[in-house]
Amino acid sequence: MKNKLKLVGFMVCLIAGFYFWSNQKNELPALVLDNIEALAYGEHGDRVNCYGDGSVDCDGDWVEMRITGLSLE
Amino acid sequence: MKHLLYYILIGISCLSACTSSPDSHFSRYSDFTKTKALSAQVINLDTILFRYPFRVTVRDSVAVVMDLHNIDHYLHAFTYPGWKHIASFGRRGEAPKEMLSAANIQFNSLDSLWALDPNKMQITRWKISPSTSSAELVEEIKLDKKLVRSLDFHTMESGFLIPDYLGEHRFWEVDGSGKPIKSNGTIPSETANEETSRPALAQAWRSFMDYNPENGVLAMATQLGESLEIYNLKDSTHKVLYGPAGEPEFKTGKDGSGVPNGIMGFSDIKVTNKYIYTVFQGIKFKDKLAAYQRGEQPEDGGRFIYVFDLQGNPVQKYTLDRAIYGIDINEETNTIVATEVKSDDPIIEFKI
Numbered sequence: 001m002k003n004k005l006k007l008v009g010f011m012v013c014l015i016a017g018f019y020f021w022s023n024q025k026n027e028l029p030a031l032v033l034d035n036i037e038a039l040a041y042g043e044h045g046d047r048v049n050c051y052g053d054g055s056v057d058c059d060g061d062w063v064e065m066r067i068t069g070l071s072l073e
Numbered sequence: 074m075k076h077l078l079y080y081i082l083i084g085i086s087c088l089s090a091c092t093s094s095p096d097s098h099f100s101r102y103s104d105f106t107k108t109k110a111l112s113a114q115v116i117n118l119d120t121i122l123f124r125y126p127f128r129v130t131v132r133d134s135v136a137v138v139m140d141l142h143n144i145d146h147y148l149h150a151f152t153y154p155g156w157k158h159i160a161s162f163g164r165r166g167e168a169p170k171e172m173l174s175a176a177n178i179q180f181n182s183l184d185s186l187w188a189l190d191p192n193k194m195q196i197t198r199w200k201i202s203p204s205t206s207s208a209e210l211v212e213e214i215k216l217d218k219k220l221v222r223s224l225d226f227h228t229m230e231s232g233f234l235i236p237d238y239l240g241e242h243r244f245w246e247v248d249g250s251g252k253p254i255k256s257n258g259t260i261p262s263e264t265a266n267e268e269t270s271r272p273a274l275a276q277a278w279r280s281f282m283d284y285n286p287e288n289g290v291l292a293m294a295t296q297l298g299e300s301l302e303i304y305n306l307k308d309s310t311h312k313v314l315y316g317p318a319g320e321p322e323f324k325t326g327k328d329g330s331g332v333p334n335g336i337m338g339f340s341d342i343k344v345t346n347k348y349i350y351t352v353f354q355g356i357k358f359k360d361k362l363a364a365y366q367r368g369e370q371p372e373d374g375g376r377f378i379y380v381f382d383l384q385g386n387p388v389q390k391y392t393l394d395r396a397i398y399g400i401d402i403n404e405e406t407n408t409i410v411a412t413e414v415k416s417d418d419p420i421i422e423f424k425i
Contacts, residue, residue, distance in 0.1 A: 048326040053125060053142050054373060055340070055398070056296070056333060057224055057279060060174070060192050062125075062141050064373065065361060068324065068332050 099261060099313040105379065105390035113395045113411075113421040116156050121149050126412040126419045128341070128399040130180040135159065135201055136401075137186055138412065138420065139178045147175035148188060150201050150208060156420065162199060162208035163188055170210055172197070177281075179228050184211065189226045194218075196226060196233065196251070216251040227284040227291070234284055234291060240271030243302070244282070244293070261302060261313040262320055269325075276331035277323035285344040290383050292349045294339035297321035301339075301351065303385050312385045318355065333358060340375045340398045348388065350402050350409075353377040372396045373414055395421055 052064030125142035136153040140146075148163035163172045173192035180186050184200040186208070198212040216223055221238045232248040243258030260278050262269075278300075280293040289307030294300070299316030322335030340352040354375040364371035374396030380389040397411040409423040 048328060048330060048332055055125075055127060055141060057191075057276070062174075064371075065358060066333055067358075067362075068326060 099263065099315050100385065101315050101317075102381075102385075102387045103317055105387045107389045108392065109389065109425075110392045111378075111394070111409075111423040111425065113393065113413075113423060115418040116410075116420040116422060118151075118156055118420060119158055121151075121158055121161070123149075123412075123419045125414045126399070127175075127414065128178055129401050129410050129412050129420065130178055131401045131403065131410055132180045132182065135180075135183065135203060136410065137178060137180055137201070139175050139188070139399075141175065141414075147172050148178065148186075148199070148208070150186075150203075152203065159201065159203050159206050160208045162210075163197070170213075176223070177225050179226070181228060185228075187226075187228055189223060191223055194220070194223065214249070214251045216247070217253055219253055220245065220247070224279055225282050227282055229284060230286060234282065236280055236282060236293070238272070238275055240273075240275030240278075244291075258302075258304070258311065261300070263315075264320065270329050270331075273323060273325045273329060273331035277321040277333065281339060281342045283342045283344045283349075285346065287346055288344075288383060290344050290349070292342055292344050294342040294351050295321050296338055296340070297323065297333050298335055298338050299353070299355070301349075301381070301385065303349065303381075303383070305383075314381075314385045316353075316379075337361075341400050343400060343402045344383075345402055345404055347383070347404070349381045349383065349385075350400060351379045351381070352397055352400055352411075353379050354396075374398050378409070391423070391425065393423065397421070 049067055050058035050061055050063040051067060054062060054064030056063050056066050058066045123140050123143065125140055126138050127141040128139040130137050131153050134153050136151045138149045144165060146161035146164055149161045150159040151157060152159060163175060165172060167173065172190045174190050176189045176191045178186060178188050186199040186201055188197050194216045196214045197210060200209045200211050220235060223235045225236055227234045232246060235245045235247050237244055240260060242256035243260060245253045246255040247253050260274055262274065265274050277297055279296045282291060282293045284291040289305050291304040291306055293302045298321035299318035300320050301314040303312045318336050318338065323331040324334055326332045336357050337354040340354055343350045352375040361371040376393045376396050378391040382388050395413050398414050399412040401410040407425045409425060411421050411423065413419050413421055
């Protein structure tokens with residue numbers, strides 16, 4: 001009985017460990033991206049800005065990027 | 074003990090349900106059976122200066138280039154293959170017969186060069202006369218307000234095909250007077266739900282389209298992400314394909330509009346009698362931003378042409394030595410004419 005409980009406890013720890021590890025791995029790129037954007041523009045809300053000459057539609061103009069935060073200029 | 078085992082099983086089931094990936098029910102492609110590198114041949118032009126040559130189309134002995142950002146004229150006709158200037162037309166301006174913008178062109182014959190102006194919400198038809206080196210406005214079609222804003226189009230047997238702007242449908246069939254008569258399909262997103270803003274979703278799924286009336290195939294490729302749709306309007310079949318970059322990624326801005334995220338995907342699409350040709354970029358927006366931060370100008374255009382058969386099976390991947398935007402395909406001469414924006418040699422050709 002004691003051995004069975006130990007085995008069950010070990011399995012639960014293993015599954016929980018894997019669950020948290022895999023979740024951390026999935027969230028990392030989004031976190032990195034957010035940090036890059038925060039560094040580039042500061043945390044200035046989500047106002048939409050159009051930047052450069054390109055092919056992305058932005059308020060009746062064609063721009064290179066449509067971004068949130070401060071303009072790159 | 075038995076109860077404990079049940080609790081553990083329930084716990085594991087809950088964890089696996091919470092961690093499962095979103096439903097992925099559309100086909101995926103990853104590899105092309107054939108790959109080939111292509112080198113560009115530069116076309117020498119005489120006088121025209123382009124700012125952003127976005128589209129090129131060739132019909133018999135005339136080529137037309139559409140410039141997205143030109144300050145004088147949006148449209149320029151040349152002899153082909155000599156590339157001697159015939160006429161510049163579609164003057165930029167707010168006066169009658171002038172254009173506020175240009176999004177795409179469709180060249181059916183010398184008296185049917187169609188141009189879409191999304192800011193004026195109209196489609197114009199032009200007649201090109203190489204003998205007199207002129208182009209004349211023949212017809213103006215006002216697009217119905219119900220369409221809101223049309224970013225691409227294609228002529229069909231009667232009327233036009235136009236992508237839906239509000240995200241409730243995928244595309245519209247529009248009659249010859251500009252009135253929408255039938256809506257078709259929905260945006261094939263695997264991640265959007267009822268809370269997703271439909272206009273933002275539609276903006277993120279902004280697509281380039283081409284239609285071949287010979288085989289009834291309408292193909293649409295997304296500007297963001299890597300999604301391709303093939304509608305056969307003759308047998309009413311529909312196929313959705315996702316590439317490795319998946320569907321368009323976006324954030325919803327405060328104003329409810331879609332803000333691009335992820336990658337720049339396709340730049341142009343052409344449907345021939347046998348194949349679907351697409352220009353693919355694959356450049357991440359965060360890499361573009363990083364380039365600006367380093368004081369560099371990021372590349373604008375695609376270095377890949379992906380070829381699919383009409384059923385959507387990947388056939389060939391061409392890797393280019395230039396980053397291109399618009400293409401014209403001639404399978405009889407095995408020639409691809411392409412535009413290169415922000416280049417001193419904006420018109421190039423590839424032999425396939």
